[in-house]
Amino acid sequence: MAAPIDEAKLNAFVGKMLGDLGGAMSVPTVRLGVRLGLFDALATxxxxxxxxxxxxGGLHERYVREWAMAQAANGYVGFDPASREFSLSPEQAMVFHHADSPVYLVAAYEMVAAMVEAEPKVEECFRNGTGVRWGxxxxCLFCATGAFFRPGYVNHIVQTWIPALDGVEAKLHAGIRVADIGCGVGFSTLLMAQAYPQSQFTGYDFHAPSIEEARRHALAHGLADRVQFEVATAKEVPGRDFDLVTMYDCLHDMGDPRGCAKHMREILAPDGCWMIVEPMAGNRPEDNLNPVGRxxxxASTxxxxxTSLDQEVGEGLGAQAGEPKLAEVIRDGGFAHVRRAADGPFNMVLEAR
Known part of the structure; x- marks a missing residue:
């Protein structure tokens, strides 16, 4: 016998779904607004x-009117019924206009679009247990991912994350060798290089198109003389005696994170430090049933x-592995000391020695 329907619960759930569907339907209109410069124009x-x-730039008014009403209904822009004017509040501008804001989120909409496009490939993975190679x-998922993480890196790497490591910032100012592994298109590597001009930086990533993009960024920022970018998997990074190894939001994506941890131990100098930045997550799955975990x-699904299941071993840690699991993986690589050095709403920073 079917359980009776609680009308209040049903109405509340349908209301939630309407909100979710409205957010989903905002993805293409937000992307259009970004590409066409509408949010930027409204910020003036x-x-x-x-x-x-x-x-x-002389867009068609009828389309712009419908777009602007959609964003007003989204709550992404303001609308004054008396003047018929649309506006962007300072808070809305932090999300849609100021590219260096810690909550600039427009790249997330590009990631969502790429996720929808890749749906058939992932569905096949569900059926046969295979993976989808990064890239x-x-x-351009790798471009969208780099752009998504960039605001957090701009506002936290130099300001809070590196200073939270024991004695590392002073060494960076004096001049050390740094390997930034899983660097993607190079934002993290270049931000560190700009802040610590006495140190030498090499970014490594297994995705060749990302490395090509990173090299272009290095040239554009005038840093190609002391920042290198090389194609290599984490377990095959060449060189030894790095004073600092950094990994930003990538350990959980690796097929063999334990093998990676072992190799990090091998390439670090005896007194070196490995900094691992990972998505914020609670220690238990039920701790992650919140907006950030959602x-x-x-995204992890x-x-x-x-990505992980496409690689050797295919451990599939997932983006919500949590600190105890990550610490276990790191210690399996031979690190005796693992501590949480810093955290925030979206990331945790682990220090391994």
Missing amino acids: GPATSAELAQRA DHAG LYYN MICVP
Whole structure:
């Protein structure tokens, strides 16, 4: 016999679903607004749809009007019924306009679009247990991922994460050798290089197109003379006696994170430090049933786990592995000391020696 329906619970759940569906349907319109410069144009001051269309380079007013009403319904822009003007508040601008804001989130919409595009590939993984090679997911996922993490790196690597490591910042100012492994398109490597000009940095990633993009960034920022980018898997990074090894949001994506940890121990100098930045997660799965865990579990289903299962071993830690599991993996590599050096809403920073 079917359980009776609680109308109040049903209505509440349908209300939640309407909110979720509205958010999902906002993905293409937000992406259009970013590419067409509409959020940036609105950041200069309130405007009617006609004024906004002109301000954004002479777009078609009817489309701009519908787009602006959609964003007003989303709560992403303001709307004044009396003046018919749309506006971007300082808080909304932090998310949609200021690229160096710690909560600049427009790249997340690009990641969502890539996840939807890759859905058939991941569905096949569900059926046969295989994976999806990084770079083969869809679109420019590696570009979107780099852009998504960049605001956090801009606001935390030099300001809070590295200073939280025991004695590392002083060494960086004096001049040491650093390997940034899983560097992607190079944002993390270049931010460190800009802050610590006496040190030498090499970024490594197994994805050749990402390394090509990182080299272009290095040239554009005038850092190619002391920052190198090389293609290599984490377990095959060449060289020895690095004073600092960094990994930003990538250990959980690796097929063999324990083998990776062992190799990190081998390439570090005797008094070297390994800094591991990973997504924030609780110690138990039920601790992650929250808005941040929701984002990470969904992204992990579509990106992180398929990436790991495509590689050798295929441990599939997932983006919500949690500190105890990560510490276990790190200690299996031969590290005696693992501690949480810093954390925030989106990331935790582990220090291993």
